[in-house]
Amino acid sequence: MVTINRFLKVLAVIISSFLALGAFATPPAGVLDDTHAAIRAVMAVQGQVTPDLMRQAEILGTAVGVDAAGTPVLTVYVDRDSANAGEVIRGLPRQVSGVGVQVHLTDKFRAMAGPPPGHGHGGGGVSHTAKQTPPIQLGTSGGWSKDLANGYCCGGTLGSLVAIGSTQYILSNYHVFESDIVNGGNNTTAQTGDPIIQPGLIDVNCSVSGAQSVATLVKKSSLPGSNVDCSIGKVVSGQVRTDGSILEIGTISYSTVSAAINQAVKKSGRTTGLSRSAVSGLNATVSVTYDNECAGGTAFTKTFTGQIVIANSGSKFLNSGDSGSLMVEDVVTNPRAVGLLFAGSSTSAIANPIGQVLSFLGATMVGN
DSSP, X not given: XXXXXXXXXXXXXXXXXXXXXXXXXXXXXXXXXXXXHHHHHHHHHHHHHHHHHTTSTTEEEEEEEXXXXXXXXXXXXXXXXXXXXXXXXXXXXXXXXXXXXXXXXXOOEEEOOSOOTTOOBOGGGOBSSSOOXXXXXXXXXXXXXXXXXXXXXXXXXXXXXXXXXXXXXXXXXXXXXXXXXXXXXXXXXXXXXXXXXXXXXXXXXXXXXXXXXXXXXXXXXXXXXSSOOOEEEEEOTTSBOTTOOBTTTBOXXXXXXOOOBTOEEEEEETTTXXXXXXXEEEEXXXXXXXXXXXXXXXXXXXEEEEEEEEEOGGGSSOOTTOTTOEEEESOSSSOOEEEEEEEEOSSEEEEEEHHHHHHHHTXXXXXX
């Protein structure tokens, strides 16, 4: 979990560095999903080479991307902070079985909770950190009511509304709602029934009295065992809009859509508000670092497969505190959900495909 005391690192990160073995340029207009023959061909090669590549500590992941000409290629994410990055890059082939290989230099992928100060002002003058008058809209600051330890408090984003049967729940990330699994600095761990608050502690000077309870935690323990980072809170009656409206997005569709390369997407989150970008990679295998509590040490590093990668130059699309945001297609009316954002670097954001999240929970989106 990224916390408030780490903001200098976030601010110091250099905007995206790309090194070609096939330069990564602005994607062309066409979209490519995983039914496209060329995408499937890259996926086949990716499946063959990724296990060996990921044995190198300097390699953070792989994905199916496109080169400057719009041709599907294998993207390899290399840790630009590693001492041997240059040597690793020189050792990579330019192509494998006829599939091009391109290198994307990035900092490590981390779970995106606990924002740096000086953020939290959404576009259009709408605050994503202010305490709302109930029933609240989502895409707002929020989190576990006891998310403080080690002299810090943390938070994330209350992303969207889902239903299990006839009951409504707020959807966010495991590491926003329930990742405090050690007694640590406050001798407390997350339990089913704990309040989920709006705004999060980080936006009310770490005092729960400045926030309001909008849901109660229902522990699902998606991590570290599953391939999704999700958690839910059962809505407190009257506290959340029953149509699931999201700040600056409005109501969404009941149906969902799969990701495609170059697909235009948007999200509403605690730190960067309403932001827009495009999908840059499919079927990603990525290594993500997690903390064990607010401002705690590293709990585990998790390798996810089949993930969505989104361009995130300079952390403008997704930054610390945006974890739990719902990523939807960039259309005006009733956009369909694409993925649940949970991690990233200063060059790339990572989302669980929404279908995987809903399957894990046995849930459906609340929408029109």
